Amino acid sequence: MRDTKITPVLFIFIITLLSTCSIHRQIPQEDFKPTLILVSFDGCRYDYPNMATTPALDEMAAEGVKADGLKTSFPSKTFPNHLTIVTGLYPEHHGIIANRIYDDVNDETYTLGNGAVLESKWYQGEPVWVTAERQGLRTATFFWPGSEAEIGGYRPTYYKAYDNDFPYNKRVEQVLAWLDMPEATRPQFLSLYFDEPDHSGHEFGPASTEAIAALERVDKQLASLLDGIEERHLEDKVNVIVVSDHGMTSLSRDSVIFLDDYINMSDIKMVDYSPVAAIRPNPGKLEEVYQALKDAHPHMKVFKKGEVPEKYHYNDYKFIQPIIAISDLHWTMTTHDFFNSHPNYPSKGTHGFDPDYQDMNAIFYAKGPAFKKGVSLPVFRNTNIYELMCHILEIQPAPNDGSLEVTKGVLEK
Numbered sequence: 422m423r424d425t426k427i428t429p430v431l432f433i434f435i436i437t438l439l440s441t442c443s444i445h446r447q448i449p450q451e452d453f454k455p456t457l458i459l460v461s462f463d464g465c466r467y468d469y470p471n472m473a474t475t476p477a478l479d480e481m482a483a484e485g486v487k488a489d490g491l492k493t494s495f496p497s498k499t500f501p502n503h504l505t506i507v508t509g510l511y512p513e514h515h516g517i518i519a520n521r522i523y524d525d526v527n528d529e530t531y532t533l534g535n536g537a538v539l540e541s542k543w544y545q546g547e548p549v550w551v552t553a554e555r556q557g558l559r560t561a562t563f564f565w566p567g568s569e570a571e572i573g574g575y576r577p578t579y580y581k582a583y584d585n586d587f588p589y590n591k592r593v594e595q596v597l598a599w600l601d602m603p604e605a606t607r608p609q610f611l612s613l614y615f616d617e618p619d620h621s622g623h624e625f626g627p628a629s630t631e632a633i634a635a636l637e638r639v640d641k642q643l644a645s646l647l648d649g650i651e652e653r654h655l656e657d658k659v660n661v662i663v664v665s666d667h668g669m670t671s672l673s674r675d676s677v678i679f680l681d682d683y684i685n686m687s688d689i690k691m692v693d694y695s696p697v698a699a700i701r702p703n704p705g706k707l708e709e710v711y712q713a714l715k716d717a718h719p720h721m722k723v724f725k726k727g728e729v730p731e732k733y734h735y736n737d738y739k740f741i742q743p744i745i746a747i748s749d750l751h752w753t754m755t756t757h758d759f760f761n762s763h764p765n766y767p768s769k770g771t772h773g774f775d776p777d778y779q780d781m782n783a784i785f786y787a788k789g790p791a792f793k794k795g796v797s798l799p800v801f802r803n804t805n806i807y808e809l810m811c812h813i814l815e816i817q818p819a820p821n822d823g824s825l826e827v828t829k830g831v832l833e834k
């Protein structure tokens with residue numbers, strides 16, 4: 422029989438070898454390329470975190486960057502703004518001008534529920550994952566409006582069809598699992614999306630107990646993400662940006678504008694209702710409908726396409742309808758029929774209003790090796806995030822409506 426006794430020298434050698442291996446298991450053996458995780462808390466108004474217990478957002482602010490607010494693009498709706506954040510383009514330039522869009526030539530409608538979100542034809546801009554993939558990087562989206570469609574011939578390397586009910590913690594686990602992939606297949610840009618506190622803000626009202634509790638729930642998910650990054654010793658490798666798409670304001674059944682008090686609804690097609698009504702008059706009816714609506718209500722502004730004030734950036738796109746009516750903050754446009762048959766309409770809260778209202782402001786937090794620590798930014802436009810993300814990923818941005826000038830003061834280099 423062979424002698425299997427281990428000499429003390431060999432023993433020390435083996436222990437040293439094992440401990441070296443275990444350190445190597447914790448610290449990635451090769452250097453991480455620039456990596457960025459973009460997180461969205463849908464409908465988190467700029468001031469919600471002040472009303473909630475949000476240790477993860479607080480950690481982001483203390484160890485990174487917090488903006489006083491993020492200014493939404495018009496209309497302050499989910500799809501238009503998620504696309505603006507990832508393209509740097511105003512909605513009139515990236516094409517997602519509303520959550521409901523009508524193509525009159527082909528009689529096709531884009532809505533969130535009809536599968537149109539998968540169709541390339543609606544998307545005009547270049548989302549950051551396309552810019553990255555074009556330049557040879559891999560990307561991964563655990564949901565982001567537009568991420569399931571092929572855009573400009575590209576898709577994220579890893580993506581998932583939207584599923585509202587997919588458990589939040591599983592989303593975080595998958596993002597962390599993507600970070601664990603070998604260098605050859607690991608994505609450098611990753612997104613993570615949560616539909617709260619938007620949903621609770623609509624149902625229970627902005628700043629309601631339920632909306633604040635919903636923010637606390639998503640903050641816990643952010644905490645797991647940040648913890649997961651720390652467990653992997655990647656806090657000096659991986660950047661995290663947390664944004665929301667818009668704010669939220671209260672509505673009431675007492676602040677309602679009835680369009681059918683002023684026009685005959687059979688003279689028009691309503692593409693979208695409130696707070697931005699997209700109105701398509703029947704042939705020959707444009708002037709009559711416009712004149713009837715123009716000064717009809719003190720809380721409703723009405724414009725013909727091409728005459729929407731410059732600040733909205735909302736004229737220059739084929740699917741913008743001939744008449745755009747915009748209600749003032751808190752006001753809802755509807756018809757008597759709809760109002761009478763929906764006793765719970767309008768919901769307690771909504772968004773979509775002029776981004777100049779502070780209630781429409783969103784959040785921006787950032788942390789990681791690219792960012793200075795414990796710094797703040799004044800309110801800035803969400804068109805500027807795309808350039809920032811391209812800078813972090815060291816890729817060439819496509820033409821866009823934003824600028825790195827706005828955020829470069831919070832960057833390490």
Ligand code: AMP
Binds near residue numbers: 520
């Ligand atoms: P909004 O009507 O502007 O409040 O839209 C918010 C809703 O958009 C959320 O409650 C989600 O259900 C929905 N949503 C978010 N991302 C996607 C997606 N990628 N595909 C389809 N629907 C989505």
Ligand code: ZN
Binds near residue numbers: 463498499500
């Ligand atoms: Zn939203």
Ligand code: ZN
Binds near residue numbers: 464499619620623
């Ligand atoms: Zn919403």
